[in-house]
Amino acid sequence: MDFAPSPRAQALQATLQRFMDDLVLPSLPEWHRWADAGLYPLDVLEPLKAKARELGLWNLFLPGLRDDQPGTRLSHLDYAPLAETMGRVQWASEAFNCSAPDSGTMELLQLFANPAQAERWLDPLLRGEIRSCFAMSEPDTASSDPTQLQTHFTRDGAGWRINGRKWFITGPTHPNCRLAVVLGVSDDRPQAPPHARHSILLVPMDTPGLVIERNIPVMDHQALEGHCELVFRDVRVGPEALLGEAGAGFALAQARLGPGRVHHAMRSIGQCELALALMCERALERRAFGQRMADFANVQDWIAQSRVEIDQARLLVLHAAWKLDTRGPAATRTDVAAIKLVTAQLQTRVLDRAMQVFGAMGLSPDTPLARLWAWGRALRFLDGPDEVHLRSIARHELKQAQAQRGANALHLRRWMPQPD
Amino acid sequence: MDFAPSPRAQALQATLQRFMDDLVLPSLPEWHRWADAGLYPLDVLEPLKAKARELGLWNLFLPGLRDDQPGTRLSHLDYAPLAETMGRVQWASEAFNCSAPDSGTMELLQLFANPAQAERWLDPLLRGEIRSCFAMSEPDTASSDPTQLQTHFTRDGAGWRINGRKWFITGPTHPNCRLAVVLGVSDDRPQAPPHARHSILLVPMDTPGLVIERNIPVMDHQALEGHCELVFRDVRVGPEALLGEAGAGFALAQARLGPGRVHHAMRSIGQCELALALMCERALERRAFGQRMADFANVQDWIAQSRVEIDQARLLVLHAAWKLDTRGPAATRTDVAAIKLVTAQLQTRVLDRAMQVFGAMGLSPDTPLARLWAWGRALRFLDGPDEVHLRSIARHELKQAQAQRGANALHLRRWMPQPD
Amino acid sequence: MDFAPSPRAQALQATLQRFMDDLVLPSLPEWHRWADAGLYPLDVLEPLKAKARELGLWNLFLPGLRDDQPGTRLSHLDYAPLAETMGRVQWASEAFNCSAPDSGTMELLQLFANPAQAERWLDPLLRGEIRSCFAMSEPDTASSDPTQLQTHFTRDGAGWRINGRKWFITGPTHPNCRLAVVLGVSDDRPQAPPHARHSILLVPMDTPGLVIERNIPVMDHQALEGHCELVFRDVRVGPEALLGEAGAGFALAQARLGPGRVHHAMRSIGQCELALALMCERALERRAFGQRMADFANVQDWIAQSRVEIDQARLLVLHAAWKLDTRGPAATRTDVAAIKLVTAQLQTRVLDRAMQVFGAMGLSPDTPLARLWAWGRALRFLDGPDEVHLRSIARHELKQAQAQRGANALHLRRWMPQPD
């Protein structure tokens, strides 16, 4: 259990940090000008992407399976601190071709795409030329029970006809989004067990019948890249659209979960660190009742609690990344649920304290706090609500307790004082 | 201590409830169509206002001091449940000419305006023809210490020249906003004690030099009526602009605080009740893991905690309203701080639970929850951050404790076991 | 809804306050000397009881149904503040013959005892000559589901034979305890519905076969009057032991719940007020880092939060008492669950803050805080765990929501923005 990044990761971290300071931060005002006008700031991004690629800060998230593929061969543990650094600016990951949901799509394609699919979709994704979305959630299905997904894939000659409705799908309104990775139930496997009825189809965004019905504002903020409601009305795709085996949809979708949650968790921690830094800065400069905010005991409590909570959460994520590297995704399922739960709850808590130190200014867009706070609230749903993760962690714990009930040492009675 | 509304208030409550059900709720879609297009929905409001006035649901908040003035002569205790009912829809109060900040402006003018000022400003406000804003907060002054306000009133002939910057001023972008009530320090009272240096000027919104610099988005939501940053650059007003005595600015501003906080608190409670009702409704209809949400123990805990917290908060507000009616604003200062604190903290807490029951839908604008939740966060700053109220409640408590230290019964040592 | 105490209650309150100050507080050291020696301090109590009776501070809790009975005819609302005052000293209620469980026993007997039972048990209880215990909880039955109680009453000639085990029964080791009021399932009603199978028997404590197996320490504190485990082994009683109708046990037991919970809740609030007063006192006298504790912002937060939480809880209890007086116990069931929940959770919270201000001294018996804190933890179980009350409040709320689903105004969809 060694949490130290490799020398190579440390070198990349130094380069990345400089990149953030020297190139990303100075781009913030320009980015916001575009974004406030409702335009995706490609003119800001493309030069950053070119520079990042030149410096080797590209596809950092991707271990890389084949020698001829881009990819850094960094472990998840090595990548984690890089994700934290990128995460401080919500859009920065894209400059390094490391942003969700594309990172997951690339992992998925690298594992399961056939050569033709890889050439058509994976290669331009790896080069950062196109973007993708992953269409799973549906309005009428609790995301806690995905076997109830209703989007249907009907056999249609050699290909398929897709009908259904997806929502809260991230990415479709990005100007470069070309691919929807769609999870649905195939009509040709009615007798399979519930977890073996679903398949994944690779659907070009411009396929007739695929409509972006709306870009749903999340916590009153409409993302430029979109959290969209998509409708599929008799969308036809050929046999080349099927990713992996028919009926293997869930198994495939699972494969991309673990790393993605580590990335998300570390980006959230980066945002909490930013909030803590801003909170300290403001506490040092602002005065009330004749004292610096930094000298008020309650402000000190918020700062200290934030510090110890962030440090604990980071260690938990690094531990999960290390376990993912050394024992694989199956052994890490509960750990990954735990980091999802912990970091999403952490974000709103730390951001809330930072806003309180800022006063009314904390409500305004003059700081990144209000948006990050609301984003933290949304995080408590994205990739499953808190309760689904609490439940799966508890069931894992109870299963282990049940297994040990026969065993001697843990049996309840042995720990009790026993009167004669 | 009698918290029951008068028979007249009960009758008004029944009429108001019907009005909300039959006229306000059906207007919601139309309202949102206008608002989403960035337009203030006057076409929705004006017919509602006309109808409300016809039914006597007009200026309900206003006790009314002179017989010839509109005003209902309802006590604050009587008005409180009406505010709760209106508060369920954020914009509904305006239909009854009961919305902030106008209610406060009307109270202020009714108390202190001279006949000419009353005719020019109070009468059209009472008729709902114009609206107003109250310009107090400044970007460089912690609102916890208003003696530091920097907007300056310089003597200029018989009148004044105003220079300064205000922010988070509610109302300026409402299409009917005609009046800014401005608090600032007058240059002719340099030797007065800090609380006697400020005056209030009534400034027409169209006075040259008064600029709405921006409408600040609050928690990522830009209000149609505006939470604005206002700049005053050599704004000149005549002697008729001075409200009450020069130097009495703080005393005047205080006068409008108590009732306004009761209104705010009750509207917040109305929003919490709405959230609780929606949470129950959703819990009854939504299923996960083969069970109704309503049957999960954690969802039941959220519902029950919300119920007992709302009930306690409402009793606290009614108690403060009753005390305001019977003992006046000076005796009620700490009570008013307490209801401000309690209801602002309550709102985010109850709304948070409701959102969690709704799942991802709770993040979207398909329910009122996300916006109300974020609004609850903002409430923790508007009219002063939590900490200012905690501090003033604590100091009041400590002052009483200090006073009783000489007294026998409460002295620490008497409650202690005393070993020989 | 009038929460003001009657003039008579106000006069009693003044007398009671003086009694507490002049007679109870000075007795504390003597009480603790006896108690630390493991002896029930009857020599301290009996003179206080005599004096209290002389002053009319006797059986204050008891409305009194018959003109010839002692009893004050105070409403529950009138009695509530008196209970708060007594509650500040944990044993003080006994000086006024107002302590649990006797107050409940007296109410029960006044309602349901026949003349012989009243003469034998009620009259000496009313005179404060004997004490009683109420034997309901059992070790193998979750108190959340009392229909599972297993203590059996077997027909035995004209009388009954009792077998079973009860625990956490308050009172049996009090030197004057003479009567156990026992709830059990009668074997002569097997076909009755679950809630109509239980009866109540009045069992003299000295009946052969009734054994106090142990006095269970609660939170490491062994109460002098006992929280006991009782065993009934073939305990025989005659027909005169049956209280009310056979099979009416639950109905009878319910009758004593409401008032008892109001008393408990108000005593808890008295203890919270004491803790708050001590916290202020200590904060005013203790210094750290060159400042009074009273000047630290976090200490101020604790004081202010305690004040607003106590005030809200008291209003909730007074409201429940008022409703109990005006609408009766059936209409007040959920309110009574709510005050039980709220005050038990409040106590540990407020006491915890007070201890923190006291530093290590707060852990010691040099203040009443540590014991009250632990007692607050126990309160969260006595009369049912938090979860049972949360559940019943939630089910009540959901039932109302279900009933209103057909009604127009509250229906979910009407509150939603409705896109075209």
Added chain:
Amino acid sequence: MDFAPSPRAQALQATLQRFMDDLVLPSLPEWHRWADAGLYPLDVLEPLKAKARELGLWNLFLPGLRDDQPGTRLSHLDYAPLAETMGRVQWASEAFNCSAPDSGTMELLQLFANPAQAERWLDPLLRGEIRSCFAMSEPDTASSDPTQLQTHFTRDGAGWRINGRKWFITGPTHPNCRLAVVLGVSDDRPQAPPHARHSILLVPMDTPGLVIERNIPVMDHQALEGHCELVFRDVRVGPEALLGEAGAGFALAQARLGPGRVHHAMRSIGQCELALALMCERALERRAFGQRMADFANVQDWIAQSRVEIDQARLLVLHAAWKLDTRGPAATRTDVAAIKLVTAQLQTRVLDRAMQVFGAMGLSPDTPLARLWAWGRALRFLDGPDEVHLRSIARHELKQAQAQRGANALHLRRWMPQPD
């Protein structure tokens, strides 16, 4: 940053686990019989100590500086999981000669004792023949500011005369306690800076004038080994009593802090793990409302939250232990404050949940929960209240923030959207 225990530590862990299961747990009833009779269970302990020593489970906490000393040369990181395992039974550490405050005393003596002192005190401590206490806290000094300590060491010939009062001193009533390590202010250094005025004296417990005034019950529990109030009245010791340099008292006392807090923290985590195991066990076997407790969503939430909080806290402690090993105590001061804070707050939280699952039984001494819960409350004061640690963590964070204010990247303005 490698958190894995060494192979040798893993082997010791296996032996220790068996020892706990096979020898300690079966001794629990016997221990409680002695303890309930008010006797320190030496007859239980001594055979366990002999066996532990034989198995090499002896002085495990002690890295060992000289080759001829006992000591395991385990790193703090290696020892940490062993402390967790021992900690599950509150008295078990003593069986391995690893209990506080002796472990700290031994570290202190190993670092600073001269040969005569080592022979007289360290050697018998290492052999487990005697025990010690560390006398620092005083009733009239906030432990947050130890420079105010008032116990005086007056020059008296070649030796010293001690006068003062200490309290909450752990250990004096242990039957083997022979040594008090006393921190006080020496009268021969009045002109030294406040942190250089104190010295440490080694005082035999049987020195005339040293009186154990009382064994203070902590949270209503009187520990057998004592949390005592000690009075020193003209206690005379010779020059051989001085440990290290005169005036170096604080520097010496600091040296024992870090490791001791790691031990404490890991023992607390062991107690939390025990509580979680008991909670699961009880949830699996107990039913309410026709369901296993384990199937209630709120119980699942408590279990899952406890799991993720314990895991995070343990990682934080292991990280601090690793840092203590690799960078030394000076660099680890804030980390050590953090683990003290986090584990003390964790304990009461986890224990509280476990008690709630147990129902009334959780209040009784039939489980270890009630005592551990109250102990957790006391932990929030021992070694300094939460607030002192929060304050020192915050000041450290703010100092770093202040240092970076000049630096470019973190400056507040750079993270803000910047309107033109």
